[in-house]
Amino acid sequence: MPIGREKSVILDQQDKKVREQLSKIKHKIMVMSGKGGVGKSTIAVNIAVGLSLQDFMVGLLDVDLHGPSVPKMLGARDLKLTRRPDGRLGAIKYSPNLKFLSIEPLLPSEDSAIIWRGPIKISAIKQFIGDIDWGELDYLIIDAPPGTGDEPLTVAKTIPDAYALIVTTPQEVSLIDVKKSIRFCQKVKMRILGLVENMSGFICPHCGKPLDLFKRGGGQKLAEEMGIRFLGKIPVDPRIVDTGDRGKPIVGAYPESVTAQAFEDLIRNIVSATEEMVREVLEEKFMRIACPVSTPQKFEPNIEKMELFALYDIENSKILVKDVVKKPDDQDLIDFLKEQVATHIVLHNPPKELADKLSANQIRVLIAETPEANPDNLIQEYLQSKVQ
Numbered sequence: 469m470p471i472g473r474e475k476s477v478i479l480d481q482q483d484k485k486v487r488e489q490l491s492k493i494k495h496k497i498m499v500m501s502g503k504g505g506v507g508k509s510t511i512a513v514n515i516a517v518g519l520s521l522q523d524f525m526v527g528l529l530d531v532d533l534h535g536p537s538v539p540k541m542l543g544a545r546d547l548k549l550t551r552r553p554d555g556r557l558g559a560i561k562y563s564p565n566l567k568f569l570s571i572e573p574l575l576p577s578e579d580s581a582i583i584w585r586g587p588i589k590i591s592a593i594k595q596f597i598g599d600i601d602w603g604e605l606d607y608l609i610i611d612a613p614p615g616t617g618d619e620p621l622t623v624a625k626t627i628p629d630a631y632a633l634i635v636t637t638p639q640e641v642s643l644i645d646v647k648k649s650i651r652f653c654q655k656v657k658m659r660i661l662g663l664v665e666n667m668s669g670f671i672c673p674h675c676g677k678p679l680d681l682f683k684r685g686g687g688q689k690l691a692e693e694m695g696i697r698f699l700g701k702i703p704v705d706p707r708i709v710d711t712g713d714r715g716k717p718i719v720g721a722y723p724e725s726v727t728a729q730a731f732e733d734l735i736r737n738i739v740s741a742t743e744e745m746v747r748e749v750l751e752e753k754f755m756r757i758a759c760p761v762s763t764p765q766k767f768e769p770n771i772e773k774m775e776l777f778a779l780y781d782i783e784n785s786k787i788l789v790k791d792v793v794k795k796p797d798d799q800d801l802i803d804f805l806k807e808q809v810a811t812h813i814v815l816h817n818p819p820k821e822l823a824d825k826l827s828a829n830q831i832r833v834l835i836a837e838t839p840e841a842n843p844d845n846l847i848q849e850y851l852q853s854k855v856q
């Protein structure tokens with residue numbers, strides 16, 4: 469089987485490159501929504517530019533393979549990939565603090581229509597991260613196409629520690645879309661950073677003041693109901709369309725405007741929410757506990773035999789989701805746990821060497837006293853012991 473073997477070596481190397489690259493990026497945020505035209509790209513671009521203006525190192529990755537809009541919105545259609553001294557390709561430099569990448573500059577002509585099938589999309593997105601050098605970044609903002617299809621799924625798989633930023637508009641229908649996005653995040657185990665309400669209120673094109681023509685504020689209520697953060701609201705502003713078309717994002721073009729200020733509030737909330745997400749892990753307010761199992765209801769105490777893992781997402785001592793995942797035979801345990809973004813693992817009698825290696829990788833070890841146990845009970849007992 470020389471060919472099959474070759475292929476898997478290449479895939480391993482690709483995954484390794486992706487992991488290396490990701491380890492140099494502090495926070496990854498995927499901007500998503502249930503449907504198109506709600507302003508995801510607008511929000512992604514303005515957040516990225518706004519963060520870069522605050523001296524953060526930022527990357528903006530456009531994974532909308534069918535309708536990339538980032539180059540146009542940045543006014544950067546003529547910019548090309550950079551070649552680094554070591555021969556690697558680097559993301560496109562927009563400003564000293566902001567790099568971006570989109571499929572558009574890689575295509576022969578701007579309007580080439582392409583039909584991407586699932587597997588090609590997946591490898592394209594992996595290459596965007598693994599083959600292209602992004603350097604050290606504080607934030608990587610990912611602009612996803614609408615819905616819950618191949619692209620957001622690939623992002624969730626390729627960048628397992630990305631957070632989701634859900635965009636909605638103040639219409640009744642978007643409630644269903646937000647719920648759909650939340651369900652998607654739970655399914656792929658992507659933590660949700662929060663919700664943004666776009667096109668909320670209206671900025672008068674004549675006087676530049678906010679007018680309450682439409683119903684607004686639904687986003688905040690919805691976020692409360694769904695138990696997620698509300699990060700901010702951006703008004704309808706004709707200058708957003710204009711600046712988007714001219715390639716001059718409003719946060720840079722009209723920094724004094726009400727809309728740019730709204731973006732500033734949003735960005736401030738995003739910065740503090742990302743820090744809070746990290747703190748939640750350190751303080752065990754958020755945990756993803758991996759528990760080796762032989763069947764979903766039976767703990768697997770034998771370290772040699774571990775291949776199925778029940779993964780529990782826990783927030784404030786409450787189990788949000790449980791999922792059972794199989795570790796690929798040839799994958800190292802630590803690599804697997806990191807890929808699953810597990811914060812804890814339950815083990816019975818772990819050898820010291822393994823326990824040390826896990827804690828060196830910021831994975832805490834919980835000890836199961838007895839080999840015979842029900843994983844759900846183990847987790848419940850642990851949570852109760854923490855409360856007391």
Ligand SMILES: Nc1ncnc2c1ncn2[C@@H]1O[C@H](COP(=O)(O)OP(=O)(O)O)[C@@H](O)[C@H]1O
Pocket residue numbers: 501503504505506507508509510511537666667668702703704705706708709710712
């Ligand atoms: N707050 C806003 N006010 C006015 N126009 C907006 C606003 N947000 C987005 N738009 C416009 O709506 C259109 C769709 O926005 P876009 O960001 O491309 O949405 P998506 O990426 O979700 O498909 C664009 O023409 C954009 O300029």
Ligand SMILES: [Mg+2]
Pocket residue numbers: 508509510532537611612613
């Ligand atoms: Mg878009």
